[in-house]
Amino acid sequence: MPTLRSLNLAVDLRAEPWRYPGPALPFSALQVDDHLIALHGAAGEVDRLLADMGAAPLARRALVVGIGSNRCPDVLRRKLAAAGAATVVPTGVGVLHGTDVGHSAHVSQGGYVAATPFARRGATAAVTVSALSAEQLSCLDATEGSYDRRAVAADRLTLQQGFPLGDRPLLMYVSRWGVLGDRDRRPLPFGTQDQVLTHLGELGVVDPQLVGRGAQHTTTALAADPQLRREVSERMRPFARPCT
Secondary structure, X not given: OOEOOOOOOOOOOOOXXXXXXXXXXXXXXXXXXXXXXXXXXXXXXXXXXXXXXXXXXXXXXEXXXXXXXXXXXXXXXXXXXXXXXXXXXXXXXXXXXXXXXXEEOOOOOOOOOOEEEEEEEEEEEXXXXXXXXXXXXXXXXXXXXXXXEEEEOHHHEXXXXXXXXXXXXXXXXXXOOOEEEOOOOOEOOOOOHHHHHHHHHHHOOOOHHHHOOOHHHHHHHHHHOHHHHHHHHHHHHHHEEOOO
């Protein structure tokens, strides 16, 4: 089994917030702790593997769309492990139609400006779909305090490989703060922390002198200062628009 480290997917956003969102899962896989087993979409393949590990089958798991750092297997592993939940997670790679990805109009507790999906006709977004047990879903919910969990029709997803979706709706986290835009509230395309912080500096939302010291310094400063995060988030409001 290839390890996350050998695939260069390891990241700790608590220690390195400027690396948000972390490396995305490159292929459909069953994640077992910090290892990945490639999935090929064969009927029953995932359930056989889950049964071997004493884990709940697909029929008893919720299908959760990953956007932003939830596409990174090491981020997902760390979230689950921190709450004491199992880190056995089947995840498929695909695209979601009618959806684009931008930045949430707030600064996260980690100090970075996180991703959010938003509706856009004709757009497609690269996503993952993780099949989570009830315990795992509860743990993930607890990490998404600035997001609402919404249902998405399964027919909007094209899964490259992974596992059968059936006709169950997908679940997706959408920012409560809206999507960050420019001065005309046109959504800013999703980018690196350097790119979004430069944009915020140009808008006067973040002190340009702070931004000028680079994303590593800026995100670290934001992570360390709750008051600064609140002030920057409040200044982002005039540039936000609803996600749907």
